[in-house]
Amino acid sequence: MHPSKRQKAKLPVNRILVSGASGLIGGALLPALERGSMEPVRLVRGPARGPGEISWNPSAEPPGAGLASSAVAGFDAAIHLAGESVVGRWTAAKKNAIRDSRVLGTRTLATALAHADPKPKVLVCASAIGFYGDRGDEVLTEESASGRGFLPEVCREWEEASRIAAAAGIRTVNLRIGLVLSASGGALGKMLMPFKLGLGGRMGSGGQWWSWVHINDIVGGIEQALHTESLAGPVNMVAPNPLRNAEFTRTLASVLGRPAIFPVPRFALALAFGKLAADELFLSSQQVKPAKLQMSGYRFQFGELRAALESLV
Ligand SMILES: NC(=O)c1ccc[n+]([C@@H]2O[C@H](COP(=O)([O-])OP(=O)(O)OC[C@H]3O[C@@H](n4cnc5c(N)ncnc54)[C@H](OP(=O)(O)O)[C@@H]3O)[C@@H](O)[C@H]2O)c1
Structure with a gap:
């Protein structure tokens, strides 16, 4: 079927439950959903402050104890x-929090949704391109196997936890999100200051692939996942043109009208973030393609990094 024909099948979605709504992605997504009626x-996680909020405890055990199915009945999606957050030093406690908040949180939500009456038609669940691990120059699609390391392990368990919802007949989409570019913070927010001061440069060798995505396309991609029946399982949420870190950082410096002559060596990243986090977050190489999203007919607002950065900085 031609992709544009697939895009026409827009499903009615009105009442939507959103976790992590206060975060970087939620902050852009919620106003867009509201604009779309x-x-x-x-x-x-705290007490609900009105009818627009439902309280939950994402890490309660056993799964289901943190959220009643009756509380989440009647949502379309x-x-x-x-x-x-994965940013910060990966101490044992931080690693547990990164894993548990995702795996237990997803189990809690998926269990409540699976038993809800009526249950939603679709669950769009965040995951990350960290699923693929460090893969050099390999081109990665949703068909590619998972890699080795802490983040690939977390992402596998995270996606696995969402299958509780899929097994109950809820169409479940695991969005493998790349490096999100937003004017409101995230990775770009952290990189801006040194680059504005002319102190930015490639990280490590700069040869590693960075698969980025503009915040508007995250919002667009989530809406596409909500409304497109053919999308299920893993869906890469990255722009179609990933770049090597050296080119990414050169482009950022050029958009800011600054030089990019100060390479950031591995030991400096390891000092700031710890060796493991530095390796898996900044130095690992992932050349990811949004194969399923493009097949579904989604058209990216920002396919090229320069235009994406110019719109944000
Ligand atoms: N931003 C990126 O570049 C990127 C890349 C790949 C994947 N992702 C994934 O996409 C999802 C959303 O990303 P984001 O950038 O919007 O994340 P974010 O800004 O870090 O926000 C995540 C939200 O999760 C909730 N949260 C924080 N700590 C938690 C904990 N210990 N247990 C349970 N909930 C907690 C908070 O919402 P409440 O206070 O409202 O509960 C927070 O606002 C995350 O799962 C992230 O791993 C993001």
Whole structure:
């Protein structure tokens, strides 16, 4: 079938449950959903402050104890973005929090949705291109196997946890998200200061592939996943043109009108973030293609890095 024909099958989605709504992606997504006349309800970790919020405990055990199925009945869709930030030193406690917040949180939500009556038609669950690990120059699609390391392990367990919903007949999409570029923070926010001061440069050898995505396309991609029946399982959420880190950082410096002459060596990244986090977050190489999203007919607003950065900085 021609991709444009697939795109026409827009499914009705009105009431949407969203976890992690206060985060970088949620902050852009919720206003967009509201503009589209949808009614997002936030899943919050503290007490609910009104009818627009439902309280949950993502890490309660056994799964299901942290969220009653009756509380999540009657939604058309759920979008699951919650998880401890991966940025910071990966101490044993931080690694546990990164893993548990995702795996237990997904189990809790998926279990509640699976038993809800009526249950939603679709669950869009965040995952990450960290699933693939460090893969050199290999071109990675949703068909590619997972890699080795902490993040690939977490992503496998995270996606596995969402199968509780899939097994109950809820169409479940695991969005393998790349490096999100946003004016509101995230990785770009952290990189801007040194680059603005002319102190930026490639990280490590600079030969590693960075698969980035503009925040507008995350919002667009999530909406595509909500409305497109043919999308299920892993879906890469990255722009179609990944770049090597050296070219990425050169482009960022050029957009800011600054030089990019100060390479950031591995030991400096390891000092700032710890060796493991530096290797898996900044130095690992992932050349990822959004094969399923493009097949579904999605058209990226930002396919080229320069235009994406110019729109943000
Ligand atoms: N941004 C990226 O570049 C990127 C790349 C790949 C994958 N992802 C994934 O996409 C999802 C959303 O990303 P994001 O950038 O919007 O994340 P974010 O800004 O770090 O926000 C995540 C949200 O999760 C909730 N949260 C924080 N700590 C938690 C914990 N310990 N347990 C349970 N919930 C917790 C918070 O929402 P509440 O306070 O409202 O509960 C927080 O606002 C995350 O799972 C992330 O791993 C993001």
